[in-house]
Amino acid sequence: MSLNSILAYVVLLAAAFYVVVDATDPNQLQDFCIATNDPKGALFVNGFFCKNPMEAKPEDFFFSGLDVAGDTVNKVGSNVTTVSVVEFPGLNTLGISLARIDYAPHGGLNPPHTHPRATEVLTVLEGTLYVGFVTSNLPNGENRFFPKVLNKGDVFIFPQGLIHFQFNIGKYPAVALSSLSSQNPGVITIANAVFGASPPISVDVLSKAFQLDEKIVKLLQSKFHMST
Known part of the structure; x- marks a missing residue:
C-alpha cells in the first residue's frame, strides 16, 4: 500500500471517529453559561440565554435539596428528583445533570425508560436494587439483556438511548444517585409513550x-x- 493510500485511510478513520464521538452535547464555548430567562444584556448559547459572566455569583453554581426524600406513594413506587439545567441554571453548556431516585420498599420501580441524549451512571446510596438494560436489535434479531443486583456503594452504567430500569427488591426504602452525560438528557418512559x-x-x-x-x-x- 502506498504512502498516499495509508494517509487517505487514516484520514477516513479519523473522520469516522469524529462523527461518532461528536453525537453528544456540544463542547462548551466558554467557562460557564448560567441560564437566565432575562435576555437583557445576555448571550444566547445552547438553547438558553446566558447571564453576563461578570455578574456570576457562587450561588449560580450551587444546588440544595438532594437530601430530601421524594414521595414514592404512587402507582410505581418511585420518585425521581431531577437536577437538570431547568432546575440548576449553572449546569448550562456543561453537558452534565443529576437525579436522586427514591424507591419504595418491596417493589418500588423506576419503569423501563430511555434517555435519548445521555449515558447514565447509577450509584446506589441505600438499599438493594435489581437493575438492567436491553441492547438495540442485534444482527441475529435478539436484544441482549444485562441484569445485575446492586447493593449500597455499587455503580452501574446504562448506555445512551438503551431501555433500562431499576427495581427495589429489598424490604427497606432504597435511594440512588444518577449522573447523566447531558444537561438535558430527556426521558421516554416506554409504557407511557406507547400506550x-x-x-x-x-x-x-x-x-x-x-x-x-x-x-x-x-x-x-x-x-x-x-x-x-
Whole structure:
C-alpha cells in the first residue's frame, strides 16, 4: 500500500471517529453559561440565554435539596428528583445533570425508560436494587439483556438511548444517585409513550406489534392515557 493510500485511510478513520464521538452535547464555548430567562444584556448559547459572566455569583453554581426524600406513594413506587439545567441554571453548556431516585420498599420501580441524549451512571446510596438494560436489535434479531443486583456503594452504567430500569427488591426504602452525560438528557418512559400517547396510537398498530387482543390494548391505553 502506498504512502498516499495509508494517509487517505487514516484520514477516513479519523473522520469516522469524529462523527461518532461528536453525537453528544456540544463542547462548551466558554467557562460557564448560567441560564437566565432575562435576555437583557445576555448571550444566547445552547438553547438558553446566558447571564453576563461578570455578574456570576457562587450561588449560580450551587444546588440544595438532594437530601430530601421524594414521595414514592404512587402507582410505581418511585420518585425521581431531577437536577437538570431547568432546575440548576449553572449546569448550562456543561453537558452534565443529576437525579436522586427514591424507591419504595418491596417493589418500588423506576419503569423501563430511555434517555435519548445521555449515558447514565447509577450509584446506589441505600438499599438493594435489581437493575438492567436491553441492547438495540442485534444482527441475529435478539436484544441482549444485562441484569445485575446492586447493593449500597455499587455503580452501574446504562448506555445512551438503551431501555433500562431499576427495581427495589429489598424490604427497606432504597435511594440512588444518577449522573447523566447531558444537561438535558430527556426521558421516554416506554409504557407511557406507547400506550399513553396523545392522540392515541391506533389499536390495530399496537395489537399487531405486541401480539395482543384489541381489548387488552384498549385496557392498557385506558390505564396510561393522561387526559388533558
